[in-house]
Amino acid sequence: MNGTSEAMAGSTNLLGWTLRGAAGVALIPMIVVTVWIWFGWSRPSPVLVLEGFQMYLLAPAWVILIATLATRQWALAVPAVFVAGSHLLFCLPAATADSVPAWASDAPTMTVFVANVRYDNPRADELARDVMASNADVVVLNETTPAIRDALRAAGTSDRYPTRVHVEGRPFGETLMTRLPATDAGVEVLGGQRVPAATVSVGDRDVRVYSVHVNAPKSSAQRHIWRRNLDGIGGSAEAAGDVPHLYAGDFNSAPWHGPYRRLLARGLTDAHDALGQGLSRSWTPHPAVLSWLGPVMRLDHALFTPGLFPRSLTDVEVPGSDHRGFLLEIAVRQP
Numbered sequence: 001m002n003g004t005s006e007a008m009a010g011s012t013n014l015l016g017w018t019l020r021g022a023a024g025v026a027l028i029p030m031i032v033v034t035v036w037i038w039f040g041w042s043r044p045s046p047v048l049v050l051e052g053f054q055m056y057l058l059a060p061a062w063v064i065l066i067a068t069l070a071t072r073q074w075a076l077a078v079p080a081v082f083v084a085g086s087h088l089l090f091c092l093p094a095a096t097a098d099s100v101p102a103w104a105s106d107a108p109t110m111t112v113f114v115a116n117v118r119y120d121n122p123r124a125d126e127l128a129r130d131v132m133a134s135n136a137d138v139v140v141l142n143e144t145t146p147a148i149r150d151a152l153r154a155a156g157t158s159d160r161y162p163t164r165v166h167v168e169g170r171p172f173g174e175t176l177m178t179r180l181p182a183t184d185a186g187v188e189v190l191g192g193q194r195v196p197a198a199t200v201s202v203g204d205r206d207v208r209v210y211s212v213h214v215n216a217p218k219s220s221a222q223r224h225i226w227r228r229n230l231d232g233i234g235g236s237a238e239a240a241g242d243v244p245h246l247y248a249g250d251f252n253s254a255p256w257h258g259p260y261r262r263l264l265a266r267g268l269t270d271a272h273d274a275l276g277q278g279l280s281r282s283w284t285p286h287p288a289v290l291s292w293l294g295p296v297m298r299l300d301h302a303l304f305t306p307g308l309f310p311r312s313l314t315d316v317e318v319p320g321s322d323h324r325g326f327l328l329e330i331a332v333r334q335p
Contacts, residue, residue, distance in 0.1 A: 023064045023076050030058050030083045037090065037256055048217055052254035052297045055279065058087035094255055094278025098269070104309040107331040108203035110180060111135070114302060115318045115325030116142040116213070116250040119172035123320030124148045128155035130319060134327055137180050138200065140248045142213040143172040165196035165211075174249070176211040184208075191232020192225065199243070202332040207308065208240070212249035226252065230259045234266040237305050244307030244332065250323065254297045264303070271302040271310040271328055280315055282324040295324055302326070307333045 033050045050057060061083035068077040113136035117127055128151040131139055139161065141148075149166065152175075158164070161177035163185050176185075176196035185198035188210070196211040212233065217226035233247055247268070253260035255270065255278055264270060272278045281295035300323055302310075311329040318325045 020073060020076060023068065023073075023080075026060060027064060027076065027079050027083065030061050031079055033057055034083050034086045037258065038086065039258070048223070048257065051256050051258070054087070054254075054256045055091060055297075058083055058090075061087060090256055091279060094273050095276055097276030098274045101309055101333075103333050104311065104331040107333055109311055109329050109331050110137040110200065110202045110207070112138040112140060112209070112246070112248060112302065112328045112330065113325065114140045114248045114300060114328065115316075116300060116321060116323035117144060117148055117318060118321040118323065119143040119145050119148075121148060121320035124151035125154070126319040127321070128152045128157070130316075132156055132160065134316075136327060137178060138209055139175070139177040140209070140211040141175040141177075142211070142250045144175040145172050149175065163198055165198060167194045167196050167211075169194075174211045174213050176209065178209070188236075189232075190236050191229040193229045193232060203334050205307070205332050205334055206243050207332055208243050208245045210236075210245070210247045210249075212247045212251060214249075214251045214253065216252040227259050230263045233303070234263045234268070237268050237303075238266055240267075240305045242307075245305045246302060246308060246330065247304075248302040248328070250299055251301050252299055253301075254299065267305055268303040269305075271304060271313055271330065272298065272326075274310050275313050277313060277315075282315070282326075284322045286322060300324070300326065302328050302330075304330065309333075 033054055037051055037054060061080050065077065065080035065084045068080050113131060113134040121127055124147055131152060132155050144166065157177060161179050163178045163182040165176045165185050165187065167174045167187055174196050176198060178198055178200050180200040180202065182198045182200050188195050188197045193214070197208065199206050199208050214229040215222055215225040217223040230253065237245055251260065270278060272280060280298055282298045282300040284295050285293060309331050311331050314327045316325050316327055
């Protein structure tokens with residue numbers, strides 16, 4: 001009997017050490033990602049990918065935390081508290097709606113349709129019909145091509161939207177259209193990025209609207225351009241003065257990326273976050289082997305300066321694209 005008991009005790013100890021070891025190994029990458037997000041380094045591409053997926057990567061820390069507290073494994077519980085607590089702090093603001101300013105309840109609004117339409121979209125005609133069906137006052141489209149713009153014109157956008165600004169590019173361009181009274185419509189350069197822009201009138205207030213498509217940070221050189229693009233948007237926002245600014249489009253940035261969070265700190269608010277919808281996802285991975293996952297992170301945003309506040313926001317499917325779009329109704333404070 002003693003031999004059997006000792007063997008069982010040995011097996012239990014071995015299992016305990018194995019589980020503790022597995023928990024410790026699992027916590028290591030979570031700790032690395034958490035520290036990286038807190039310090040906002042966003043350097044190597046693999047770390048950028050991990051940052052973008054932090055909502056999923058850090059979630060298992062809660063299981064480890066509960067298990068370590070239940071078994072009084074204090075040495076593992078401490079780092080688990082750090083990771084799980086950070087996960088909560090990262091996600092909670094995005095899921096908590098901001099207080100609605102008193103002026104926003106009865107202020108005039110404009111509607112904005114935003115979508116990365118994907119340059120090789122095989123369903124351009126269907127996409128164009130959806131743009132028209134949105135009945136938006138302003139349309140912001142990323143990755144437009146001559147074929148896509150032809151489909152838009154065929155659907156009637158030229159008649160509905162007399163103000164249209166296109167930036168040509170390779171292999172795609174960017175588009176901004178509006179039916180609101182508009183001035184100063186043209187192309188601006190923000191952080192080295194050529195951006196369609198227009199000043200539209202809503203009630204008695206002008207609003208500057210930009211169609212933004214930030215460079216994707218896929219390499220060291222592209223990461224530099226990515227940061228420069230984001231920095232240019234921040235500089236524009238800081239110089240906005242009394243005219244509210246709205247920047248909408250594909251920022252190629254998840255809400256947790258350090259440069260994106262620093263951009264928000266420069267006087268900008270994310271419309272999804274303001275409505276408590278910041279955990280929504282918009283981008284589906286390209287390879288067919290991963291497309292079954294559906295949208296995995298939000299890269300598409302609408303950022304605004306003071307004087308604007310979102311009334312509603314609806315995420316929408318975009319035919320033929322790897323991005324979801326959204327229809328935003330935003331209130332404009334009057335002078």
